[in-house]
Amino acid sequence: MDDTSRRGVLQGMGTGMLTALAGRGLAAVPAPAPGRKLGYAIVGLGGYATRQIMPQFRDCDHSRLVALVSGTPGKLTRYAAEYDIPASNLYSYATFDRIRDNPSIDIVYIVLPNSMHAEYSIRAAQAGKHVLCEKPMAVSVAECEAMIAASRKANRKLMIGYRSRFEPYNQLAIQLARGGHVGPTRIITAEHGFNAQPGQWRLDRAMSGGGSLMDIGIYSLNAVRYLSGEEPVSVTAVESTDRRDPRFRTVEDRIDFMLRFPSGIVANCVSSYSSNHNAYRVNGTDGFIAMEPATPYEGQRMMIRKDGVTAPRVLPKPPKTQFVGQLDHLAICVMTDQQPIVAGEEGLADLHVMEAIYRSAREGRAVTLRS
Numbered sequence: 001m002d003d004t005s006r007r008g009v010l011q012g013m014g015t016g017m018l019t020a021l022a023g024r025g026l027a028a029v030p031a032p033a034p035g036r037k038l039g040y041a042i043v044g045l046g047g048y049a050t051r052q053i054m055p056q057f058r059d060c061d062h063s064r065l066v067a068l069v070s071g072t073p074g075k076l077t078r079y080a081a082e083y084d085i086p087a088s089n090l091y092s093y094a095t096f097d098r099i100r101d102n103p104s105i106d107i108v109y110i111v112l113p114n115s116m117h118a119e120y121s122i123r124a125a126q127a128g129k130h131v132l133c134e135k136p137m138a139v140s141v142a143e144c145e146a147m148i149a150a151s152r153k154a155n156r157k158l159m160i161g162y163r164s165r166f167e168p169y170n171q172l173a174i175q176l177a178r179g180g181h182v183g184p185t186r187i188i189t190a191e192h193g194f195n196a197q198p199g200q201w202r203l204d205r206a207m208s209g210g211g212s213l214m215d216i217g218i219y220s221l222n223a224v225r226y227l228s229g230e231e232p233v234s235v236t237a238v239e240s241t242d243r244r245d246p247r248f249r250t251v252e253d254r255i256d257f258m259l260r261f262p263s264g265i266v267a268n269c270v271s272s273y274s275s276n277h278n279a280y281r282v283n284g285t286d287g288f289i290a291m292e293p294a295t296p297y298e299g300q301r302m303m304i305r306k307d308g309v310t311a312p313r314v315l316p317k318p319p320k321t322q323f324v325g326q327l328d329h330l331a332i333c334v335m336t337d338q339q340p341i342v343a344g345e346e347g348l349a350d351l352h353v354m355e356a357i358y359r360s361a362r363e364g365r366a367v368t369l370r371s
Contacts (some may be wrong), residue, residue, distance in 0.1 A: 046111065068080060140209070182305070202214075223295065255357060256269070
């Protein structure tokens with residue numbers, strides 16, 4: 001199929017078809033009968049939870065918001081009223097373990113500072129609940145492994161919040177890159193960053209586990225892994241942090257890292273708290289696939305160069321957001337006993353590489369990763 005014909009076909013596809021065609025690891029999970037919805041408890045009522053995640057439940061086919069967990073009574077009162085959640089389904093961190101006795105809660109979504117991910121994911125699994133945990137999965141490989149072990153012991157699902165895997169442009173980029181649409185991939189660049197404002201928990205290592213890499217940089221890392229379909233074999237990294245800046249007393253600002261993959265693909269990545277980036281580009285032997293912005297909440301844009309022609313690729317607006325896709329995906333996996341496409345092992349894989357990136361930057365040398 002030539003590029004013009006392919007464009008016409010893709011423009012006519014719905015989100016479901018794109019998901020089904022999106023490449024290895026992205027095959028659509030068969031949906032259960034319509035009408036059944038699993039109950040989510042949201043743990044942590046910060047801005048991401050209240051402004052981005054919780055409003056999405058109104059459009060979910062298989063998920064509903066049934067419980068809230070917060071250390072701030074005022075937030076519990078406000079959002080319980082907004083989402084019609086009964087007082088019996090409101091929990092503090094001190095009473096969190098009582099979710100064990102609430103059959104309306106099927107899934108717990110952990111939206112807390114990074115240092116708290118492991119503790120509450122493990123406690124949720126021990127309470128018999130499935131877990132969706134925000135990225136990064138945890139602050140160390142050891143914590144990730146403990147989370148996976150707890151979920152396995154409880155026979156519960158564990159999924160990590162890689163929302164871009166449910167976004168049509170990113171799904172299409174995976175399909176095209178892995179399918180050799182612009183020839184075999186040779187180089188991938190991925191850049192993510194923003195100008196971090198002072199006073200945020202993410203600038204406190206005790207809560208975040210690190211700086212930009214543990215926050216925005218994970219988008220660069222995860223993108224090159226899902227675009228290549230491979231795991232890196234070595235990493236070289238350089239940190240650039242102005243310690244005179246009070247924002248960076250305990251965390252890093254910028255890390256540039258290069259990953260090498262088994263096929264020969266090289267990925268050059270940027271993670272930054274002092275410059276604005278949101279882009280990636282897959283360079284093949286016959287052209288490139290570029291996304292800028294690549295991983296925002298909305299407004300992704302794709303450009304492809306093939307056969308000497310550079311043109312935008314425009315997809316129809318999906319009927320559901322990436323957030324809805326993520327919430328419903330785990331609910332469907334629970335109901336059909338399928339493994340999520342971004343299970344705990346995906347978060348563990350990122351943490352293995354992130355620890356190697358930090359080590360390379362600290363020791364000033366290339367670090368070999370296990371195969």
